[in-house]
Amino acid sequence: MKNIQIIDGAINATYSIFQATEEEYRSIFPNEQDIELVEDFFARLGDDPASLILGRIWERPVRKRDAMGIHGTLFFDNDHRKEYIPQSKRETDWDETLINQAQRNLFSNR
Structure with a gap:
């Protein structure tokens, strides 16, 4: 199982984690992506298949303290961030001006 953190525009800002097969x-x-925009996911798979997959995932919440890592980030209602997300949708490919030196060092080794 893989853990996916959901980043959405909700006022509560809980950014919940769910398990996916x-x-x-x-x-x-x-x-090799680890970042996705929900709009792109639905456009790629279609409404019914994407809804079915997310419906199953919503049934598997994980408490943050119990999560053994976060494997991917799924963005909802974040069109305003789209221009900052790397084209590859991989964490290691962030624009260097958007991350700190420690992250640049970490990502340069991959």
């Missing part, structure tokens, strides 16, 4: 995870995050 390996297959569900790969359908949301193809090609």
Whole structure:
């Protein structure tokens, strides 16, 4: 199972974590991605398949203290951030001006 953190525009800002099977995870995050916009996910799979996958994932919440890592980030209602997300949708490919030196050092080794 893989853990996905949901970043949405909700006022409560809980940014919940849910578990996905390996297959569900790969359908949301193809090609080594670990970042996805929900709009792009729905556009790629279609409304019914994407809704079915997310419906199953919503049934598997994980408490943050129990999560053994976060494997991917799924953004909802974040069009205003789209221009900052790397084209590859991989955490290691952030623009260097948007991350600190420690992150640049970490990501340069990958």
